[in-house]
Amino acid sequence: MNYRMVFYIIGYILRIEGGAMLLPALTGWIYLEEEGIAYVIAAGICLFAGTLLTIKKPKNTSIFAKEGFVITSLSWIALSIFGALPMLICGDITDYASAFFEVVSGFTTTGASIITDYTNISHATNLWRCLTHWLGGMGLLVFMLAIIPMSGGQTMHIMKAESPGPVVGKLVPRMRQTAGILYKIYFALTVVELALLVISGVPFFDSVCYTFATAGTGGFSISNAGFSEYSVASKVIITVFMILFGVNFNTYYFILKKKFKEAFTTEEVIWYFVIYFISVGAITANIYNAGLFDSVPMALHHASFNAASVMTTTGFAISDFNLWPDFSKFILLLLMFIGACAGSTGGGMKVPRIILLVKNVKKGLMQVIHPRSVKVVKLNGEKVDHETMRMVNVYFMSFILVYVVSLLLISFEGMGITTEFTAIAATINNIGPGFDAVGPTGNYSSFGSFSKIVLSFDMLAGRLEMFPMLILLVPSTWKK
Numbered sequence: 001m002n003y004r005m006v007f008y009i010i011g012y013i014l015r016i017e018g019g020a021m022l023l024p025a026l027t028g029w030i031y032l033e034e035e036g037i038a039y040v041i042a043a044g045i046c047l048f049a050g051t052l053l054t055i056k057k058p059k060n061t062s063i064f065a066k067e068g069f070v071i072t073s074l075s076w077i078a079l080s081i082f083g084a085l086p087m088l089i090c091g092d093i094t095d096y097a098s099a100f101f102e103v104v105s106g107f108t109t110t111g112a113s114i115i116t117d118y119t120n121i122s123h124a125t126n127l128w129r130c131l132t133h134w135l136g137g138m139g140l141l142v143f144m145l146a147i148i149p150m151s152g153g154q155t156m157h158i159m160k161a162e163s164p165g166p167v168v169g170k171l172v173p174r175m176r177q178t179a180g181i182l183y184k185i186y187f188a189l190t191v192v193e194l195a196l197l198v199i200s201g202v203p204f205f206d207s208v209c210y211t212f213a214t215a216g217t218g219g220f221s222i223s224n225a226g227f228s229e230y231s232v233a234s235k236v237i238i239t240v241f242m243i244l245f246g247v248n249f250n251t252y253y254f255i256l257k258k259k260f261k262e263a264f265t266t267e268e269v270i271w272y273f274v275i276y277f278i279s280v281g282a283i284t285a286n287i288y289n290a291g292l293f294d295s296v297p298m299a300l301h302h303a304s305f306n307a308a309s310v311m312t313t314t315g316f317a318i319s320d321f322n323l324w325p326d327f328s329k330f331i332l333l334l335l336m337f338i339g340a341c342a343g344s345t346g347g348g349m350k351v352p353r354i355i356l357l358v359k360n361v362k363k364g365l366m367q368v369i370h371p372r373s374v375k376v377v378k379l380n381g382e383k384v385d386h387e388t389m390r391m392v393n394v395y396f397m398s399f400i401l402v403y404v405v406s407l408l409l410i411s412f413e414g415m416g417i418t419t420e421f422t423a424i425a426a427t428i429n430n431i432g433p434g435f436d437a438v439g440p441t442g443n444y445s446s447f448g449s450f451s452k453i454v455l456s457f458d459m460l461a462g463r464l465e466m467f468p469m470l471i472l473l474v475p476s477t478w479k480k
Contacts, residue, residue: 001066001067001070001477001478001479002058002060002062002063002067004058004060005058005060005061005062005063005067005071006067006070006071006074007053008053008054008057008058009071009075009141010053010071010074010075010078011049011050011051011052011053011054012050012053012054013050013075013078013079013140013141014046014047014049014050014053014078014079014082015046015047015050015051015054016050016140017046017050017079017082017083017135017140018042018043018044018045018046018047018050019043019047020131020135021039021040021042021043021046021086021128022039022040022043023127023128023131024036024039024086024124024125024127024128024131025037025039025040025043025124027123027124027127028122028123028124030123031122031123031124033122033123033124034090035090035091035092035122035124035125036122036124037090038085038086038087038089038090038124039086039090039124039128041085041086041089042082042085042086042089043086045082045085046082049082066471066477069467069468069471069477070468070471070472070477071141072141072464072468073460073464073468073469073471073472074472075140075141076107076108076460076463076464076468077460079103079107079140080100080103080104080107080456080460081100083103083106083107083128083132084096084099084100084102084103085099086124086125086128087099087102087103087125087128090122090124090125092120092121092122092125093114093115093125095449097449097452097453098114098445098449098452100452100453100456101114101444101452101453101455101456102114102115102129103129103132104456104459104460105218105220105427105432105456105459106128106129106130106131106132106133106136106218106220107132107133107135107136107140107463108136108347108430108459108460108462108463109133109136109137109216109217109218109219109313109345109347109430109463110218110219110313110315110347110426110427110430110431110432110459110462110463111133111213111218111219111220111314111315111316111430111431111432111433112315112426112427112431112432112433112438112443112444112455112459113220113221113432113443113444114443114444114445114447114452115443115445116443116445117224118221118222118223118224119224121222123205126209126220126222127205127208127209129209129220129222130208130209130210130212130213130218130220130222131212132216132218133212133213133215133216133217133218133219133220134190134212134213134215134216134218135216136216136218136463137186137215137216137217137218137245137345138182138183138186138216138345142179142182142183181253182249185249185252185253185256186215186249186345189215189241189244189245189252190211190212190215193211193214193215193237193241194207194208194211196237197210197211197234197237197238200230200231200233200234200237201230201231201233201234202230202234206222206223206230209222210222210227210238213314213316214238214241214242214245214314214316215241215245215345216245216345217242217245217246217312217313217314217315217340217344217345217346217347217430218314218315218432219309219314219315219316219431219432219433221316226316226317226318226440227316227318228317228318228319232301235301235305235318236301238305238316239304239305239308242308242309242312242314242316243276243308243312245312245314245340245344245345245346246272246308246311246312246313246340246341246344246345246346247269247272247340247341247344248266248268248269248341248342248343248344249343249344250343251263251264251266251269251341265380266380267352267355267379267380268341268342268351268352268355268379268380269341271351271354271355272340272341272351275311275335275338275351276307276308276311279307279311279331279334279335280300280303280304280307282327282328282331283303283306283307283324283328283331283332284296284299284300284303284304286324286325286327286328287299287302287303287324287325287328290324290325292323292324302318302319303328305318306318306319306321306332307331307332307335310332310335310336310431311335311338311339311340311346311348312339312340312344312346313336313339313340313346313347313348313429313430313431313432314346314431314432315426315431315432315433317433317440319440320439320440320441321439321440322435322436322439322440322441329435333422333425333435335348336348336422336425336426336429336431337349337425337429338351338354339351339429346430347429347430347431347462347463348429348430348431349395349396349399349429352379353392353395353396355379356377356379356384356388356389356392357392357393357396359377359378359379360377360389360392360393363375363376363377377389395465395466395467398466398467398470399428399466402428402458402461402466402470403424403425403428406424406428406454406455406457406458407420407421407424409450409451409454410423410424410447410451410454410455412451413447413448413451415437415446415447416436416437418435418436419434419435419436419437419438421434422434422435422436422438423438423444423447423455424455424458426438427455427458427459427462428458428459428461428462429462430459430462430463457469
């Protein structure tokens, strides 16, 4: 283990976080809020700690797979530990476990909150909460790779550990260029959404916060009414951009390069939209027939918004789907686990993994019927290698293991099986709202400190695709 290099990169991450904290500090100054001073103090702490760790570059800069996983997991933990400080210092959140939970939820783009009354939360903290969504959406390590020169193809190990999906590839030969392209696309989509929300009548500060939350598919609210208080046009804009940010960003690169066949014929993107539109149609029919809405267009509006929010794991809600029929709630539960595309800012198990799992089951069944047949699993017409399939299966089993252990640990809270089951589903899949006490009109404030730490681990494990967090628990990881 190259410890010097691990801490060197964590130092750079803390410096970036410290710089980012100056934006909410500026917001506090604009709104004449004393809370802004807390962000200046926290920024100073981050910059000081980061400078200490990066003051001398290690002679050995080698990064292999093990270091890549450890750097990723420890960087996200460090981000969360330091990111909780300003909310605690300014008093917007009064206990560290809750502040840690809130900022983990922000960086992992989960959107699960412990805040019960937003009228007492400063503009500075609301901006910081939503900014953590934007920073965590594409990944701060990817951002670091885009702006800081690092040697060789070893940076691919960091990219693989942080980027979501079963396969991570380069858009261009150099890893730094790939990271730069991803962030340019991310920034461009963010600016377009911000402009459209402002044009639709959403106040500028609210537009900034909700754009950050949508881009990162996070879903933090900044008011007690949430996004439901805005116009239908604004909600349609949010719906469209939730879907767009749930698409694999490689698709947008191919569109820019006019490679339309590669952009629109991938199985992942096709099934992403097929699953979404079928779900919207089924929910619309169900909630309209149940008499919850007076017209089909209004039922369609609510179904499309909430389905997009859940499938892309954004977590916004414009209606309490706790009150919907069981059929619609079950579809939403399925969408929680399916999630968005790989290479997007969305969470969940990811569409390509679901495709590969289904194809692998089909392959197994065919081999039972025809033992001598030779079947291969293909994705986009190309054979999927054995190592990729093996890692998909390992991921699936790791997901189940973490889910079951987490559910067992928080069951001592006695919150009810539906609340506990969907709380794990909503945090490990980085969605935010679940059902019952953690539904769209509820939150996670009733959980104790221990459960908040368990749920925080789940959020980190879900965002980092299990392996970077689990590898920390393996003793051999720490051997030199």
